[in-house]
Amino acid sequence: MKNIVAALGLGAIALLASASAQALPVVGASAGETEITLAAFGCGPYAHPDRFGRCEPNRPRYFAPRPRYFAPPPRCFVRMTPYGPRRFCR
Secondary structure, three states: OHHHHHHHHHHHHHHHHHOOOOOOOOOOOOOOOOOOOOOOOOOOOOEEEOOOOOEEEOOOOOOOOOOOOOOOOOOEEEEEEOOEEEEEEO
């Protein structure tokens, strides 16, 4: 029984060792073509190109707050009418 288990174990190890891994292909790429794509356009990890092609550091944009419009307070007054006090606003 021990011999069968040992033979099956060695067979499993040989099967796993003979399986080819695709992590590193044996055939290399030719000199002209590569799998690397330049995404940062040569500015580095902490910069980006501006509209003129110069490298600018990545930083948050700060915008000025919107101008707020404050309406003047309404000019209201109360006047007595035959039906009681009434509020008038101009």
